[in-house]
Amino acid sequence: MLNKLPLSALFALAAPLCAVQPVSGQTAAPPAEVRAIAKEAYIYAFAMIESYNTMYKQLADPNGREYVGGFGKFRHYSEAFTPDNRDIVTPNNDTPYSWAWLDLRAEPWVVSVPAVADNRYYVQQWIDLFTHNFAYVGSRATGNEAGSYLFAGPNWKGDVPPGIKQVFRSETDIVLTLTRTALNGPEDVAAVKAVQSGMKLQPLSGFMKTAAPPAAPAVSFPPYDVAKARSHDFISYLNFLLQFTQPPHPSEVELMKRFATVGIGPGLPFDAAKVPAATLAAIDDGVVDAKAALAEKSKVTLSSNGIFGSRAELKSDYLTRAVAAEKGLYGNSLVEAWYGGYVGEGSKLSTVHFAPGQLPPAKFFWSMTLYTLPDRFLHANPLKRYSIGDRTKGLKHDADGGLTLYIGHASPGADKESNWLPAPEGRYSAIGRIYGPSEAAMNGTWKLPPLTPVAGSK
Template identity: 65%
Template structure:
């Protein structure tokens, strides 16, 4: 296998000199542009969030730059638009690290055994490369080292585990379980215990020279969905060197249409026929993503490490399209369906068929097509096994009602209000048990409420 050090030595040869787009034929350029567009799709969706949170200090989502947590100590509401399909169970804490100059140390406090939390770390490819929390490292206090692909220093004492990232910029979407509004002070106390320190600060050493300043262009959706996606991709590849051994040949192909780490993208200098081919390839790529999205309903295979995703870039794109920053399936299982709130419907869980969760489960309803929480007078956006007042049948079964119309006073405790039109329901199971991961357990189907059962 080619070593990453050898690859690093070849980078200059691979991408030196002027943009090599003229080497590609028109037909080759279109096919390569399609492949590159699909490859870049998740990365650019991630970049949109990164730019708002780290670069644009005027954005409402700004977290304060690198190396700072921004905590949300309450459940999401319809007004929160940072991400699509936000969960209403675990308030978020966001942070980003620049690993170029030195590693960072992430410290967590001792978290009460009954409280679930997870630190999900993702790279610029959107791979979930590291997990800390209740399932993986436990609820004890500890210090964890995060290092970039080029770091080769020694690990100091007091570090429980080292996580190596493929990219020099990484982010976390950390979730801390919340059990009702009265639990907010407890969540805040846990969040205050999350700490980020450069390695030099952790060791009380003189810090190294800072990394060079970087130019992060503003995110423009129209550019990201056109041939100009190449400009964004080139910026991101600069922070993803050396390439994974499995992608060396892919990067050589991409270089033939002007793609490479840090390369300038100036389409005015391209042959017009070649530029039209690249435009067509980008359009082909988006069409392929749209077609795949129309037939992708199971999100379980969409989130994980590079090894789990097996360089299946359309699958990676689906993860970004269906729910950016979804957890790997070992951490949380996702399922669901699309319904119509104009029709009062229900889901029936037999007593022995409740979601098999090690920690807890929930059902959250979203509007379509924006996939945000639905504003309703009940201010109820989800239900789950931690919901107060949930009514079970005498035999231990559970019926959940979904629709714009109330199911009646006797059933309202089990009702998730919906818009008059289409909606999406997402089931989340935290700490899924083997019967769920194996496919043995299935989410019950949505059934219409019989007229005799309506109020």
């Protein structure tokens, strides 16, 4: 069933964003009001535009190393990420990724997964353009049995065919899956590939073997430019993305009316050269205010638990949503994975000591991954060890059943290297992940032990 798009959206999708000329004098609001609205809008848009950076690289640049092949195609990584992989910041090193984007405008898509061995964890995290985690398929949410799931956009009103285990509705017409499949060492790559190859994507018409509806207009992606994204031109990116988020969520109808004051709306062009000087200056001031608010919130957000989730979980907390994207785009909801960690100096050898009975409480597994700062990518090291956890071969427990990990640039000694997570000489971030966290981890009863400098280390 084809859902009709507004005529303005059709024109905007059929031509580059910059080709449509805006109306001059698009707002007459007082500068103070414009400034406040621009601040609010920049915070609202931040996570969406951070995600668009990934979207552009994966969908719009066929010559780029991160290109996935277009909509409706999986790109599988069968091995764990290394320092050479820079698709996203703070990647995990436990579960090779599979990426795919779906365009739900013309019709829904069906995602089919194979039966997966009970001892293998996998998860398909589905994310909308707001960066909300709106659906989960996998070991925790739906089990390891084979099945087909229907993903529909906000305007679809068709019938669900037989053979569909569950229907997931997205608020946005374009969605992403970041799928993770657990890898148990280099010898396990073939098994991971088998799981990945069993994951299938097909439009609903293909699943039903019926005629396909007319295709939606091709998307003309505006090139991503970080300088533009961090300036008043963030409005052009937001307007582009809002085309695929209609109708607005009931909680945001009034918000969108307010945003319209500064030229924000689905598919609208934004040309700073045609905005009155006083208005543009007020927008710029609002962007500065937003960046300051984001920096302050980021500084006091010491845990990433609870900052990722669905709309129902995040509600209208757009500042938290922005901080989540700034700290690590596409984090899992807490029920799927717990996150915690440290910032340290690699020149100082430090330990993380888990007392007996206090190891990370995981239904599936746990790990700790190290990242360089400020870029938040994996740290290249001679051991080629980028994470450590309960699946690390040769890990040595203490005599009393506890566990001591060593983090630092220099080796802690040959007898301790089995428990060593190498770090750069400078600043680093070490992030612990618990896949399938217990209630104790989720409610804070269980706590990650402190990072403790080793006495005498430089």
